[in-house]
Amino acid sequence: MFTRKIVLNVVLGVAASAALAAYAVIPRHADLRAFDPAEMARLETAMWRDYYDKRYVALFYHLYESTRTLFGFSPFRSLHIASSAAVAARTFQPTRSRQRADAALPALVAYYRDFAAAAPVAFDVEEAARLELDWWQARREAVAPRDYGLTIARIAALTYGKSADDAGIRQFGIVRAEAMAFRDARGEGIAAADWVRIEGQLGEAYQALKASVAR
Secondary structure, three states: OHHHHHHHHHHHHHHHHHHHHHHHHOOOOOOOOOOOHHHHHHHHHHHHHHHHOOOHHHHHHHHHHHHHHHOOOOHHHHHHHHHHHHHHHHHHOOOOOHHHHHHHHHHHHHHHHHHHHHOOOOOOHHHHHHHHHHHHHHOOOOOOHHHHHHHHHHHHHHHHOOOOOOHHHHHHHHHHHHHHHHHHHHHHHOOHHHHHHHHHHHHHHHHHHHHHHOO
C-alpha cells in the first residue's frame, strides 16, 4: 500500500510537471494589435518607474505581464521577451556614449525577433532594434522630443506595417516622447502627481496607436 502511494504521488507529480510545461510552451495566437491602451499606459508607467529606480526584478515582472496579458504570448515566450528587454535596459542605463550604448543592441534584436511572430506583417528586426536604440540615445543628447518622437513613430510603422506619415502613428510617437521628456525634466524631484500625468499622456499615445493599427 505504501509503495503504491509513492508510485501514485510520483505519477501525479510527473503529470503535473508535464501539464505545467505544456502550458508554458504551447504556442498562443499572440497579436501586437490586441493591447488595451489604458492597461498598456499603466504598465509602461510602472516600467519607467522601475527603470529609473533601478528595480530590475520589478521591471522584468512588468515586462512579462505586459507581454503575456496584453499581446497574448505564451508564458515561456513572454519570459524570453521580458528577459531580452530587461537586459537591454540594464545594459544601456549606465552608458554615456552611443558607442558604449551599442552593447544593448544584441538584446534589442532578440527582443524584436520574438515580437516579430505577433506582428501583422514581416519586418526587419535589426532595423527596429537600431531605431529603438537611436531614440534611447537621442533623449540623452538634447534632441527635441518631437524629433525622437518621429523615430518612435518609425518603429511603430515598421512593426505594424503602417506608413510613418499616418496621423495616429505620428501622434503616438510624439506624445510618447513628450511623456518621456516630461519625466526627464522632473529628474529626481518627480512626484506622484507627475506619474499620474505621465500615465495620462501614455494613455493618449496608445489610444492613437490602437486606433491606427485597428484599421
